[in-house]
Amino acid sequence: MSGGLTLVVALPLLAALILILLSRLERRKGAIAGPGFFQRNGVAVGLYLAVAVGFWAFFIIVLPQLAMVDLSFRPKLPPSQMGGPKDIFTLENYRYFLFGSTTSTANWNWLHIKAFFLSIGVSILITLLNLAICYPLAFHMAQSAPVARLRVLLLLLIIPYWVNEILRAFAFRVLLSSGGVVNKLLMGGGLLDAPIDFLGNDVGLYMGLSYAYLLMMIFPLYNAIESLDRNQIEAARDLGAPWWHIHAFVVMPHAKPGIASGCTLVFMLSAGALAAPLVLGGPRTLWFTPIVYDRFYQAFNWPQGAAYALILLFACIVFVLAVLRMFRLSLGEIAR
């Protein structure tokens, strides 16, 4: 595998080197004016900037991702055979995801495929649901709430924001388990004879996921709507626009970046959620992330796990691109 790693390390470094040389060349030709990087910052500060950003971009972000891509195309081998003749590029890990076997393509691996598409589909629904739940409050806070009430609302939102994901899932377990508060209330009220198994039929999981990432939606929405000039809304109202026109044609177009960034975050977090499925899932729950986890720490098949992780990452990239395309935005506008 060392050959692969050399490639992984060498390629981005080479690319960066070429870019630096190109900019040097341009500078010499006079295409770029102004002081150079080290002239502008001085040697000590310039060195700090270059080393910190270089280490971050290469050793923390790019190289690990590339190493994962590389590993996902490798067979599972004992350490002694790594880098040996058997260590070749292969598609077997991806084949396993589709067919449940590294060699045959006779049967589809329905369990994993279903889990994958279910996770993606449910994550999209949760994203839309959270957008619908959060939008009215975000609008109220940003445009019509008095200052004193806004302070209180923000504080009430910030407190649960920092409660750990696992504890949020646990709270839902306390609520929804068969001996939990909701079932007891319903039975005590005479509405039910036997407890409903919220956790077994995944209602608990979906509610828990929606709950866990509610606040990831509201803050971007709030920030985006807040920057809208209230006169625009007044003007639309004076011109006789009904309330839903105001939202559809004035507020939402303005809040596009916030909506897009909230949706991206909620989708990414729920598709990649690990704690909620572990805590709230029943024995037959299908969710993709725990399957990825099991590739690593139950099956100890790291190349396969890397391939599964990459499939999930691919889905997230497709989602982000689709959102950007749909809202006609650039990445810079949503990630802030």
Added chain:
Amino acid sequence: MREGIVQRFSFAVYLGLFFLYLLGPLAVMAVSAFNTPDYPQVWPFEGFTLDWFGKLLSDGDMMYGLRTSLWIGVLVVLVSVPIGLAGAIVMTQIPVRARATYYLVVVSPVLTPGVIIGISTVVFWREFTTLTGMKFMYDGIVMTVLGQASFISAYCMLIILARLQRFDRSQEEAALDLGASYPQVFLHVLLPFLKPALFSAAVLAFLSSFENYNTTTFSILADKTLTTVLAGRVRQGTTPAISALAVFIVAVTVAGALVYEVMKRREDGRIRRRQQVAAKAEEAEFSGTPEPAAAE
């Protein structure tokens, strides 16, 4: 005006439901931490107890995990804030054509699922440390700090960048004209200006690190943090001791948020006072008759 009343009423109902959904589960969990039965239960309330908090303190794994989490949090702050600062400064200096690519690279961890960041960190460093003979680096705490630093540095960068964009470069030039060296300008002009943003970034970095689970569970290897111990406990079974932990964490966060809020307000007040003083001095200077003269 009938319509207005209906609208107002339905909005109040919505607001009530929203906060019931948001805070209700946490409140229920909090109450169960003070109830005596073994199973986290709210109703019937059988008796008030603080035993579950005691159980928490005597839980060795949990306390060990807490210590590790605090350590990792501090290390992540020490790594991510300087990286985020450098990232933000480079962002303002990089040629326009390269800016989009640079932005894509450094912001991508924010949009990547945490599990994938954890996996890729472990995969890369396992190979890299074996190859370079730095096997001692392949350690749960080091891996977790590196993994978390990828996206937490990006958070820090975004916070610092927001303030940096309001920085007036002529201040820097003035200092250079007056004979300051580059490191002096950086230390005495730029850093003091960025101080509030650096402080916010540090608080956010620590909290994000402390509550992280998805990345940590992969990158911690054989070690354990508070969140990984917690996940194990929750899977084993539900006990009110976990509710007690939640109450504790909420209390700490609320206290932290309040302290942060108070400090910020004090800082804002100080800035406002300073501006007032400066404005007054300016006024006195330009009014032609300096104040001491007027007093004579």
